[in-house]
Amino acid sequence: MKYFLLTVAASTMVLAGCQSTSTIDNSAGRATVYEDTRSPGKVQGVGVESQDIMAVTDQMMRDMLSNPQLMNRDVSPRIIIDSQYFTNESSSRINKNMLTDRLRINLNRAANGRLTFVGREYADMVEKERDLKRMGVVDGGTIRSTQATAGADFRLVGRIMSLDAMDTQSQERSRYHQITFELIDLELGTYVWSGMYEFKKSAQDDIMYR
Amino acid sequence: MKTKLALVTALVLTLAACGTTTQNGYTGANPVQRTTTNELNTIVFIDHSLNRTDITKTMFGEKVSNTVKVTLDRSGMSNTATGQLEVWTMIRNRTDYDLQIEGKALFFDANQAPLMDESMWRRVFVPANGTAIYKETSLNNRAEYFLVELREGR
Numbered sequence: 497m498k499y500f501l502l503t504v505a506a507s508t509m510v511l512a513g514c515q516s517t518s519t520i521d522n523s524a525g526r527a528t529v530y531e532d533t534r535s536p537g538k539v540q541g542v543g544v545e546s547q548d549i550m551a552v553t554d555q556m557m558r559d560m561l562s563n564p565q566l567m568n569r570d571v572s573p574r575i576i577i578d579s580q581y582f583t584n585e586s587s588s589r590i591n592k593n594m595l596t597d598r599l600r601i602n603l604n605r606a607a608n609g610r611l612t613f614v615g616r617e618y619a620d621m622v623e624k625e626r627d628l629k630r631m632g633v634v635d636g637g638t639i640r641s642t643q644a645t646a647g648a649d650f651r652l653v654g655r656i657m658s659l660d661a662m663d664t665q666s667q668e669r670s671r672y673h674q675i676t677f678e679l680i681d682l683e684l685g686t687y688v689w690s691g692m693y694e695f696k697k698s699a700q701d702d703i704m705y706r
Numbered sequence: 707m708k709t710k711l712a713l714v715t716a717l718v719l720t721l722a723a724c725g726t727t728t729q730n731g732y733t734g735a736n737p738v739q740r741t742t743t744n745e746l747n748t749i750v751f752i753d754h755s756l757n758r759t760d761i762t763k764t765m766f767g768e769k770v771s772n773t774v775k776v777t778l779d780r781s782g783m784s785n786t787a788t789g790q791l792e793v794w795t796m797i798r799n800r801t802d803y804d805l806q807i808e809g810k811a812l813f814f815d816a817n818q819a820p821l822m823d824e825s826m827w828r829r830v831f832v833p834a835n836g837t838a839i840y841k842e843t844s845l846n847n848r849a850e851y852f853l854v855e856l857r858e859g860r
Contacts, residue, residue, distance in 0.1 A: 534827055535827065535860055536860050547827070550826045551827060554825055555828065557845075558790075558825070558842070558843045559843075561790065561845060561846070562786045562787070562790050562792075564787040564788055567788040568787070568788060606823075606845040606846065695829075
């Protein structure tokens, strides 16, 4: 009887030992952190951030939509909004297209046909397709054929500028941004609409923008 | 002596229970604004530290206390030349410190249905004891109602 009990105990211990060699880590991982793009996030510095991009484009869009010179025309004006003449002269690293694309897309959606946007950035692509159609390589499509592509009435120009200051004792720095947006009449060369967005941030800046 | 103690304990417990703020199931200190419905065409503080009303039930009735850092002196709405709805409010800072207030507007059509027109947070700097204007316009002329939410700047 004693031998039987000893054998059972030994085999139980051996089996228990075998079971403890499992390599599966069943602990919880780090949860993905989504943040509200309209508000400052956990990582923030003195540069242009998502909430700034969204706020500036939203304000400019609403301002343009409430401008009678642009919106109260019998024929919807043709506008080019891209980053060609929108320059970054600031010390902030930023993709200018984030501003111009967001402005154009939201404006196009909100204007609902009251403004027409010309895609000059993709003029090459359009010309190639038109050539193929004219040469008979492809058919004429289903919409229509025109003498030429659309000429624009207005074009967006603007600048991102900044003024930096740093306290050499505390290493705290501040950056003032001034972002200007203007629409130029492409016949007369006059400004038909102007808008500006300014903000200043200060921080113990160790944030790197990429 | 025992009876006295029991009476005192009962009184303390009653007073403690009375001192608890209770609003629609909330216990503890909760501002009235937390449980009220936001009507359209109103401007509300979603940051209750800026402006709130607390109602505390006491044995003598309800005690109302107002916490006021920021108030709205005037508000209005109008239509722009292009037909959009424009809402504005005059924000008054009643503290001795500069404040940053952020506002956002939501717009609704004539049937009070959302137009999916929600502005981004617009930051307004209100100097100590001073005034600033918050203004927002809708995207199109279909907007007839609005709801503006204000919070402390982040």
